[in-house]
Amino acid sequence: MRVLGIEGTAWAASAALFDADDDSVFIDSDPYQPDSGGIHPREAAEHMADAVPGVVESVLAHASETSDSGAPEIDAVAFSRGPGLGPCLRIVATAARSLAQTLDVPLVGVNHMVAHLEIGRHQSGFDSPVCLNASGANAHLLGYHNGRYRVLGETMDTGVGNAIDKFTRHVGWTHPGGPKVEQAAKDGEYLDLPYVVKGMDFSFSGIMSAAKQAYDDGEEVEDICCGLQETVFGMLTEVAERALSLTGTDELVLGGGVGQNARLREMLAEMCEARGADFYAPEPRFLRDNAGMIAVLGAKMYDAGDTLPVADSSVDPNYRPDQVPVTWRGDDESVARAVTEAGDIRGAEATVSFEGEDVVKRRLPKSYRHPQLDARLRKERTTAEARLTSEARQAGVPTPLVRDVDLREATITFQHVGACDLAEDLSADAIREVGGHLGRLHRAGIVHGDPTTRNVRVGRSPSERDGSESPSRTFLIDFGLGFHTGHVEDHAMDLHVFEQSIDGTADDPAPLREAFEAGYEATGDADVLSRLRTVEGRGRYQ
Numbered sequence: 001m002r003v004l005g006i007e008g009t010a011w012a013a014s015a016a017l018f019d020a021d022d023d024s025v026f027i028d029s030d031p032y033q034p035d036s037g038g039i040h041p042r043e044a045a046e047h048m049a050d051a052v053p054g055v056v057e058s059v060l061a062h063a064s065e066t067s068d069s070g071a072p073e074i075d076a077v078a079f080s081r082g083p084g085l086g087p088c089l090r091i092v093a094t095a096a097r098s099l100a101q102t103l104d105v106p107l108v109g110v111n112h113m114v115a116h117l118e119i120g121r122h123q124s125g126f127d128s129p130v131c132l133n134a135s136g137a138n139a140h141l142l143g144y145h146n147g148r149y150r151v152l153g154e155t156m157d158t159g160v161g162n163a164i165d166k167f168t169r170h171v172g173w174t175h176p177g178g179p180k181v182e183q184a185a186k187d188g189e190y191l192d193l194p195y196v197v198k199g200m201d202f203s204f205s206g207i208m209s210a211a212k213q214a215y216d217d218g219e220e221v222e223d224i225c226c227g228l229q230e231t232v233f234g235m236l237t238e239v240a241e242r243a244l245s246l247t248g249t250d251e252l253v254l255g256g257g258v259g260q261n262a263r264l265r266e267m268l269a270e271m272c273e274a275r276g277a278d279f280y281a282p283e284p285r286f287l288r289d290n291a292g293m294i295a296v297l298g299a300k301m302y303d304a305g306d307t308l309p310v311a312d313s314s315v316d317p318n319y320r321p322d323q324v325p326v327t328w329r330g331d332d333e334s335v336a337r338a339v340t341e342a343g344d345i346r347g348a349e350a351t352v353s354f355e356g357e358d359v360v361k362r363r364l365p366k367s368y369r370h371p372q373l374d375a376r377l378r379k380e381r382t383t384a385e386a387r388l389t390s391e392a393r394q395a396g397v398p399t400p401l402v403r404d405v406d407l408r409e410a411t412i413t414f415q416h417v418g419a420c421d422l423a424e425d426l427s428a429d430a431i432r433e434v435g436g437h438l439g440r441l442h443r444a445g446i447v448h449g450d451p452t453t454r455n456v457r458v459g460r461s462p463s464e465r466d467g468s469e470s471p472s473r474t475f476l477i478d479f480g481l482g483f484h485t486g487h488v489e490d491h492a493m494d495l496h497v498f499e500q501s502i503d504g505t506a507d508d509p510a511p512l513r514e515a516f517e518a519g520y521e522a523t524g525d526a527d528v529l530s531r532l533r534t535v536e537g538r539g540r541y542q
């Protein structure tokens, strides 16, 4: 089977031929290079109109040369339906429709983001990996579960490449900025910048403002580039590790143009090696925007009968990966694995060992992180965790007692609580109770920062066992990303993080979300729930 793919969401006018019989991919691309500034939508669309016919022509010629009959012998035409720049998408879709009609073959509409990650899954042979997309206009973690790719975490503002490109525009470098930052960072010293991770979500705007400010203040640009890479890629690696820990899977694939960065790949590989996971990054020609990935996913979709009548083939500039009905994977596949609790636990951040009635949590150094950043985060988080675990308790939220803190070793000793993590015993009742806990916590001016189904323990409390006090079934743990705040936005983010972790693991998340929100409503502020709707609906990628 042979599928011709066409890509043109933003800068790469690209066509490709994927031959499923010998797994070969031929790609021809013609990039748009802005004279100055960033990608200009109208200029980019003009580029697509000029360049797409040429790359399609060259792929058709290749197809004819490599067929027995001398005709192109193409079974389907696949194209990027979105997300991307509307004017570019429309030109590419028009080209794809007319080519499919000329060749008299079906049309396949591919989600560009899903293509960025399916290429890595296809080439690695991994079953059901966590996928990190680090591209220009996006940054997110996806995992397949129950017929869809679930968003496990994502940027709350700009895409990672665009964030870096905005900084390089500020210092007067031409587009794209990513490779220039990579080069300059080699001659730089690490510089501290804000580090922003909320559960498995993250944001870049604060870092970018600080980086621009540092430049205006006369810091060496090489040092800022080094700090930028260490911070931004450290965050992406951390959230990828969180996703591995939450889902229990041991496979990670990388996709997207920023994935061409050697430092990012090095950090991800090192993180995976340290936790015994497998890591795969496609070669650069499949990481940056290219039609090869569109043709490969197009072939899987065509095989599954997932083709588009021309009348229904409109483009979608905001096409999200979790909107795609995944027709080409089995319903029984899932990114979520059962995690068995035996002996020491390796969480995303720390190792946890069970010592009698106590639990000892050690934030061991992370070798993938810059040592200065690593020391800062371990200390900050240990301090926050010890303090907030106790303060939450005082606010009426069940948490373990803190028995001992060793800041130098970044180690805390806690009382052992619960029988298992909520992830292993997801029930509406327990989740309603967690909603109540978060409402109370927020009223006390505290956010948890990382409320996931692995950071809630479920089971009987010691008081319940000896019958001395009224029982509580659920306990919040892992306050390392917590902080004091009265902002509705921060509180809504806490709820968003929790709901994302339900979406990532539950078969039928809707009733669980409802129970969670009902629980929150009973103790928390209604404004936070309405802000949650805004957070979810926000057009994130800029």
Ligand SMILES: C[C@@H](O)[C@H](NC(=O)OP(=O)(O)OC[C@H]1O[C@@H](n2cnc3c(N)ncnc32)[C@H](O)[C@@H]1O)C(=O)O
Pocket: 009, 010, 011, 083, 084, 085, 112, 113, 116, 134, 135, 136, 137, 138, 159, 160, 161, 162, 164, 165, 176, 177, 178, 179, 182, 256, 257, 258, 259, 260, 261, 262, 287, 288, 289
């Ligand atoms: C929707 C679609 O149009 C968009 N595509 C896209 O952003 O192109 P992509 O090829 O995946 O990524 C381009 C980005 O990748 C960055 N980039 C390229 N090489 C880099 C490097 N060595 N280090 C860091 N960033 C790099 C560029 O600066 C640019 O921001 C997307 O996938 O988000």
Ligand SMILES: Nc1ncnc2c1ncn2[C@@H]1O[C@H](COP(=O)(O)OP(=O)(O)OP(=O)(O)O)[C@@H](O)[C@H]1O
Pocket: 242, 245, 246, 345, 346, 347, 348, 349, 350, 351, 352, 359, 361, 400, 414, 415, 416, 417, 418, 420, 421, 454, 455, 457, 477, 478, 480
């Ligand atoms: N006080 C406790 N009582 C019982 N079990 C605990 C306690 N603290 C931690 N655990 C167990 O250890 C696991 C990891 O702990 P924790 O979440 O604090 O570490 P982490 O490295 O920050 O993990 P992650 O970042 O993946 O959430 C928990 O999911 C839980 O199963």
Ligand SMILES: [Fe+2]
Pocket: 112, 116, 135, 136, 256, 257, 288, 289
């Ligand atoms: Fe892309």
